[in-house]
Amino acid sequence: MNDPNGMVYYKGIYHLFFQYYPHGTVWGPMHWGHAESRDLVHWRQEPIALYPDSLGYIFSGSVVLDRQNTSGLGKRGVAPLVAIFTQHDTSRARALTHTFQNESIAYSLDNGTTWIKYTGNPVLKNPGIADFRDPKVMWYPQGKEWIMTLATGDRVTFYSSYNLKDWKKESDFGSDAGAHGGVWECPDLFALDNGAGKKIWVLLVSINPGGPNGGSATQYFTGFFDGHRFRADNAAGVAADRKGHEPQVRWVDYGPDDYAGVTWSNSGSRRIFLGWMSNWNYAGAVPTGGWRSANTLPRQLGIRKVDGSWRLVSRPVKEVDSLIGQTVTLSGPGDSVVHFAGAGSPGKVIVRTTALASFALQFTNDIGETATVGYDKTKNRYYIDRRHSGKVDFAKDFGGEYYAERLGAGDSLSLSVYIDACSLEIFADGG
Numbered sequence: 001m002n003d004p005n006g007m008v009y010y011k012g013i014y015h016l017f018f019q020y021y022p023h024g025t026v027w028g029p030m031h032w033g034h035a036e037s038r039d040l041v042h043w044r045q046e047p048i049a050l051y052p053d054s055l056g057y058i059f060s061g062s063v064v065l066d067r068q069n070t071s072g073l074g075k076r077g078v079a080p081l082v083a084i085f086t087q088h089d090t091s092r093a094r095a096l097t098h099t100f101q102n103e104s105i106a107y108s109l110d111n112g113t114t115w116i117k118y119t120g121n122p123v124l125k126n127p128g129i130a131d132f133r134d135p136k137v138m139w140y141p142q143g144k145e146w147i148m149t150l151a152t153g154d155r156v157t158f159y160s161s162y163n164l165k166d167w168k169k170e171s172d173f174g175s176d177a178g179a180h181g182g183v184w185e186c187p188d189l190f191a192l193d194n195g196a197g198k199k200i201w202v203l204l205v206s207i208n209p210g211g212p213n214g215g216s217a218t219q220y221f222t223g224f225f226d227g228h229r230f231r232a233d234n235a236a237g238v239a240a241d242r243k244g245h246e247p248q249v250r251w252v253d254y255g256p257d258d259y260a261g262v263t264w265s266n267s268g269s270r271r272i273f274l275g276w277m278s279n280w281n282y283a284g285a286v287p288t289g290g291w292r293s294a295n296t297l298p299r300q301l302g303i304r305k306v307d308g309s310w311r312l313v314s315r316p317v318k319e320v321d322s323l324i325g326q327t328v329t330l331s332g333p334g335d336s337v338v339h340f341a342g343a344g345s346p347g348k349v350i351v352r353t354t355a356l357a358s359f360a361l362q363f364t365n366d367i368g369e370t371a372t373v374g375y376d377k378t379k380n381r382y383y384i385d386r387r388h389s390g391k392v393d394f395a396k397d398f399g400g401e402y403y404a405e406r407l408g409a410g411d412s413l414s415l416s417v418y419i420d421a422c423s424l425e426i427f428a429d430g431g
Contacts, residue, residue, distance in 0.1 A: 001033060001293045002283065003186060003260035004274045005134075006049075006083055008063040008112070009267040014040055015112050016274070017049055017083075018295075019060060025292040026284050030057040032085070034112075039319045040272070040298045049115050050085065050106060055122060059101070060134040060186055061085030063112075064146070064164075065266050071164040073107040073118070080107040082164050083115060084148065086133035087122060099126040101133045103150070105164060124167045129153050134186045136262060137164070143227040149189040149203070154180055156187045156205060158230065171229040174205065178219050179249045181210020186218075188262040189225060190271055192303040200303045200310055201225040203232075204252065206260050208280050211251070213402040215281035216259035218252040222303070222310040233310070252312060254404035255384075255426070256281075258296050271301045272317060277423060282395030297418060297425055304431075306407055313431035316418065324348045324418075330361075340419065347419040356411040363424065373417055373426055380406050382415070382428055404428070 006017030013036050020033030032050035035043045050058045063083045066074065073080040083106045092100035102122035106115040126132045131153050140147045140160075148159040148167060155174035159167040174184065186206040191199040203221045211217025223232040252261065252275070261275030275296040278286070286292055297320055302313040325345030328338045331352045340347045349361060360374035371389040375382050382404045386392065392399030408414075408429040418425045 001291075002027070002276050002278070003060045003134075004276060004295055005060040005186075005262065006032060006063040006085070007262065007264040007274065008065065008081060009264050010065060010081060011111055012038060013111070014038070014264065014267075015063065016043070016295075017063065020048070022048065025288065025290075030059055030088070032058050032083075036112075039322070040317055041319050041323055046113070049112075050083070050117075053087075053117065055102070055104060056087035056089035056100070059086035059088050060260070061103075062136045062262070062265065064137050064139065066107075066164065070146070070162060071105075071107070073109075075109060078109050080109055081112050082107050084123075084135045084137045084164065086135065088133075098128045098130045101131070102126050103132075103135050103148075103167075118165070120165065123165050124148075124150075124159065131183050131185075136186075136188045138189065138265065140227050145227070147189070147227065149187045151184045151187050151205070154184060156184065156203070156230075158189075158228070160227070170227075173203070173230045173232075177232055178205065178221060179207055179210050182208045186260040186262055189230065190263060191225075192271060192301065194303055194305075194310075201230065202301075202303070202312060203230055204262065208259065211256070211279075212249075212254050213256045214397055215256060215279040217254075217256075218259060218261055218275070219249050220252055220312055221250070222312075250311070252314070254382075254402065256402050257423075261296070263301065270317075273299045273301050273314060279397070281397040285395045286398075287391055287394050294423070302431065311407065315427060315431045316425075320418070346421075349417040349419070351413070351415040351417075354412050356413055361417065363419065371424060373415075373424060375406070375413065375415070379403075382406060382426065384424065384426065 002019040004018045008015050016035045017032045020031045021028035029052050034046040034049040037043045061084045066080050066082050087104045089100045103124035104121035106117045108115050129152050134151045136149045146161045150157050155172050157172050158170040161167045188204040191201050194200050206218045208216040221232045256279050257277045258275040264272045277294045277296050297316045299314040300317050304313050323346050326347045329350045358377040364370040369390040372385040385401045387399045416427045
């Protein structure tokens with residue numbers, strides 16, 4: 001699997017669709033896999049939702065609840081779930097045309113169990129852009145219309161529609177903003193409450209390569225959206241200042257294994273994010289057996305002003321606590337040894353200190369494999385070192401040290417590490 005997509009909450013069920021190749025542990029003709037959950041942490045695999053067809057593979061996209069049946073696809077009073085996705089035509093790609101990716105729709109009238117592809121596909125044809133994909137659609141109530149945020153090469157393009165079938169281009173954003181080390185992918189646009197009743201718009205854009213620790217990563221912009229244009233409100237939205245300095249790029253996180261993440265639609269007051277836990281530097285080489293790749297923990301997003309600018313805040317959703325078999329809290333300097341029950345019982349380590357100093361947490365197993373998580377006071381940054389964490393020689397970019405800036409102020413520090421069978425996820429500075 002790779003990108004999570006089509007995430008929608010409906011009738012008490014969280015639906016997760018995802019890029020999926022059912023016939024091997026390497027990338028192949030993409031389908032939409034499907035899983036369902038009532039609590040975001042216990043999942044049930046469902047039958048494949050969308051298969052490739054004559055228009056191409058099924059690439060990433062989104063699902064919306066068409067409450068008012070603007071699409072006309074609902075029947076007998078049933079509001080349809082509508083999937084909007086990219087179709088990738090391999091024959092056109094081999095012919096070196098620039099029109100091999102187009103946007104199509106499908107709909108479900110049985111709560112997402114089965115899907116019917118629209119006979120008029122594609123609903124948005126490629127104007128000649130090689131990378132024209134990953135539509136994330138939302139309802140924009142002020143304009144009483146749907147807004148599509150689409151990755152289009154080195155930028156995103158916004159489209160509007162009144163019926164999910166006929167789309168009009170509104171504007172572009174990003175050719176002169178943010179990081180451009182690689183192609184832009186999997187955008188997402190949404191608003192967060194700043195705590196004082198004001199909406200701050202957030203635009204997520206994944207990029208590969210060009211991440212802060214190499215390879216894949218997800219950047220974000222904050223600003224304002226008026227139904228037509230997105231305007232960034234900070235240095236991250238300017239390619240370079242008048243002195244030629246590079247922009248201050250903001251990252252959803254600094255881990256090397258969080259990519260292509262987007263948020264659930266129709267999820268009420270919570271904005272819940274999920275990412276693909278891998279990196280295209282080595283995604284196809286990870287030495288697993290019956291499966292390859294996983295998702296991050298689901299995270300609730302928020303917004304907070306730090307040093308005069310808006311920063312995205314992310315914490316594991318509260319439902320994750322139901323999985324934790326053991327929690328250990330550490331404070332102050334000193335050495336201690338903690339034994340965890342093992343891979344079948346996910347654990348959590350919390351570090352709290354008011355005496356700011358360098359420290360390291362070493363996670364090790366019975367055969368001496370070790371991953372180290374820590375804080376370096378001299379450089380004021382967090383790090384993870386997985387050079388000795390087990391089998392790391394399958395790709396030159398996997399074993400290494402990775403860093404994240406510390407955003408907290410003063411001498412108080414809080415760090416939470418979530419331990420699973422094959423991953424560590426680290427949250428710091430209150431999200």
